[in-house]
Amino acid sequence: MTEQLIQLRNEIDAIDDELLRLINKRAQLAQQIGHRKSSAVYRPERESQIFARLQQANTGPLKNEHITHLFTEIISLCRALEEPLAVAYLGPQGTFSQEAVIKQFGHAVTAIPCSTIDAIFRKVESGAASYGVVPVENSTEGAVGRTMDLLLQTPLKVCGELQLPIHQCLMAQHTNLAAIHKIYSHSQSFAQCQMWLNENLTTAIRINAASNADAARQAASDSNAAAIAGRKAAEIFGLEICATNIEDNPNNATRFLVVGQQDVAPSGRDKTSLAMATHNQPGAVHKLLAPFAQYQVSMTRLESRPSRATLWEYVFFTDIEGHQEDKNVAKALQALRDNATFLKVFGSYPAA
Numbered sequence: 001m002t003e004q005l006i007q008l009r010n011e012i013d014a015i016d017d018e019l020l021r022l023i024n025k026r027a028q029l030a031q032q033i034g035h036r037k038s039s040a041v042y043r044p045e046r047e048s049q050i051f052a053r054l055q056q057a058n059t060g061p062l063k064n065e066h067i068t069h070l071f072t073e074i075i076s077l078c079r080a081l082e083e084p085l086a087v088a089y090l091g092p093q094g095t096f097s098q099e100a101v102i103k104q105f106g107h108a109v110t111a112i113p114c115s116t117i118d119a120i121f122r123k124v125e126s127g128a129a130s131y132g133v134v135p136v137e138n139s140t141e142g143a144v145g146r147t148m149d150l151l152l153q154t155p156l157k158v159c160g161e162l163q164l165p166i167h168q169c170l171m172a173q174h175t176n177l178a179a180i181h182k183i184y185s186h187s188q189s190f191a192q193c194q195m196w197l198n199e200n201l202t203t204a205i206r207i208n209a210a211s212n213a214d215a216a217r218q219a220a221s222d223s224n225a226a227a228i229a230g231r232k233a234a235e236i237f238g239l240e241i242c243a244t245n246i247e248d249n250p251n252n253a254t255r256f257l258v259v260g261q262q263d264v265a266p267s268g269r270d271k272t273s274l275a276m277a278t279h280n281q282p283g284a285v286h287k288l289l290a291p292f293a294q295y296q297v298s299m300t301r302l303e304s305r306p307s308r309a310t311l312w313e314y315v316f317f318t319d320i321e322g323h324q325e326d327k328n329v330a331k332a333l334q335a336l337r338d339n340a341t342f343l344k345v346f347g348s349y350p351a352a
């Protein structure tokens with residue numbers, strides 16, 4: 001080893017010692033905060049402010065996404081010292097939903113796989129899990145109807161959102177595509193990879209699975225089969241990756257919501273999700289939405305779903321910019337309450 005290399009490594013050792021001391025000091029401070037908290041340990045608004053501040057201060061060479069990644073894990077460990085969290089998600093292990101849990105909460109949580117979106121809501125409502133992570137829309141396939149229907153019924157609040165890029169891989173016991181006669185996947189993933197499949201695996205039959213992870217599990221026991229799933233599923237089931245990024249749209253992403261029992265305080269960069277309905281009359285929807293324009297509230301999403309109560313009546317699901325405690329948002333919501341036949345605010349939370 002050259003003198004210079006030894007010198008550089010000595011400097012890294014000294015920095016690691018300092019980081020170790022500082023990270024443990026940070027953990028002790030989090031513990032002290034934990035002892036002073038009377039309610040929820042997880043504070044999405046504070047975590048969002050920490051990430052925003054660090055990104056602002058970051059001078060590189062590490063990219064902002066790396067800094068967020070690193071501090072997600074540091075905060076995750078500090079939070080777990082205050083109180084261990086259980087987070088329910090759409091399982092089994094190896095799904096994109098599990099990746100979403102890790103992206104939002106870090107690794108220091110107990111992730112509880114559930115077999116349906118209904119089961120996730122039930123786990124959180126009963127207190128068996130502190131939070132649930134549910135898919136709400138995909139950039140290619142659109143809204144996840146079951147999540148939207150359950151939001152109407154649940155007493156839970158929306159506490160957060162995150163977006164996960166969805167990169168699909170073809171995986172099998174080997175990489176010989178000529179030997180693949182069957183492909184397992186979830187129907188949504190098949191829909192997202194149609195062009196690639198039509199070009200590269202024309203004759204293989206497509207078999208629907210309950211989830212991508214379940215597809216990978218089945219491919220792991222059949223040498224003539226492959227699965228379409230996320231990279232994580234290949235790791236879990238010991239499969240080889242035959243092709244990566246096979247989704248038709250390279251910007252394919254799924255948006256997830258975090259649901260829990262708490263109202264989240266303003267972070268300074270928030271969104272509010274709600275659903276509303278009005279009479280089925282000419283101009284009624286225009287009138288319903290007017291308060292947003294009047295109080296300068298931006299809508300980031302507007303989606304209609306059948307009300308399920310009355311034929312051909314619709315509920316409008318809306319995301320707006322701002323927190324329900326912000327003055328303009330509060331005024332718009334009050335005006336909406338006066339006009340709408342139905343209004344439910346699901347919650348305000350830091351924008352992803």
Ligand SMILES: O=C(O)C(=O)C[C@]1(C(=O)O)C=C[C@@H](O)C=C1
Binds near residue numbers: 043074
């Ligand atoms: O500031 C708090 O309330 C903390 O508990 C500390 C901390 C952190 O590690 O920074 C941990 C958990 C919360 O979700 C937010 C922040």
